[in-house]
Amino acid sequence: MEGKVVIITGASGALGKIVAASALAKGAKVAAIDHAASAEKPTADRIELGGVDLTEPAQANKAVDAAASHFGRLDALVNIAGGFAFETAVDGDPKTWHRLYALNVLTALNASRSAIPHLAASGAGRIVNVGAMGAIAAGAGMGPYAASKAGVHRLTEALAAEWKGKITVNAVLPSIIDTAANRASMKDADFSKWVRPEELAEVILFLTSDAASAVTGALLPVNGRV
Template sequence: MFTDLPIIVTGAAGNVGGAAARLLAERGARVAAVDMVKDRLEAAVAALPHAERHLACAGVDLLDPAACAALVARVTASFGGLYGVVTTVGGFAMAPLDQTGLADWDRMFALNVKTTWAIYQAAVPALRARGGGALVGVGSVAGLKGGAQMAPYAATKAAVLRLTESLADELRSEHIRVNAVMPTTIDTPQNRAAMPDADTTRWVTPEQVAETMLFLLSGAASGVTGQLVQVG
């Protein structure tokens, strides 16, 4: 499905990003795995099928446009181009109004929106150069309807959804597709620790989220752009 296609995966040492990188590698892609945590990233890449075909890109600051541009330049030089980006970097926090400051807003906006914008902005020239490609991000159902004590998180995930729709419309004529998934609660060790009494049977797995992202990235979704797909 992805034979020899060069694809960047951000957050590749994390739960969803790790699942996406592994599934892409299994299906023949050449993966440029990006994460801040060097040892975890290198271990994750070493465990991928045909590890020698992939890149471990540690320590890339996705809030720095120059660092994102340098990442894309490295990937295109190593792989001969770029087909797509799967971006899974983000953050979550909950707090009531009187315990939420502007720093909390800034952190959520940086993690959820700016990281997505910066890697997309850096990647688009490389996608143009090959005649098109695909960008897939992570929103949340909280971006459709907010919940108590989740104002900064919900608002910034809503921003990711509007960013996705806007870029899809902007880039459609250049054959660059932009879509996002909207997971419900993902079954991760972190969420299990934070919500020990929750009914986890209703949660989605990182692999289910990653599979949906890969569909949106793939040629099977060649006519799909500007879509916000709920998972779970």
């Protein structure tokens, strides 16, 4: 990871913060993109681009180009930005399906489309998306979320096929991530079985590294101990 330039979307979230910190610790340079505003000043190793709506292609382009301009190049894109809702298919709001498609699929699509010209020029370009084990077989109340994450899986496969030999494109499929929000919503669960963000970050950053140069189109389960 030494010297590699990595864009991380959703960088202010529970997983995004861990991935960004781990990438910096491994010697990478990080462009942190998030919908939340940021007043942090750029440094030689990190730039924060806040207030970005990645569901809008123009905003995605502007943020990605700003990151590439700051560091002079891009080597990897980690698409973490997304959303979740628990609603049954019949009783839930149909708008939720549109909202989660935008938050999970369009953010990854727009960031990828914006980054690909830069990644192709890198010679070792990487894209890593965050899918979900829950999208393989949707449970009750998981319809809109599972459908959107299944879209992320298919986007990963399509981009991997289209850019084979030039950019690797893979996705990690976590089960339940051990975050404060998930613990609060599932107080009676056995948290020890969940995937720790640090564990997931290691898999994500492996896929952005030179060590994963022969891996593309993979949907990699990261189940924890579930």
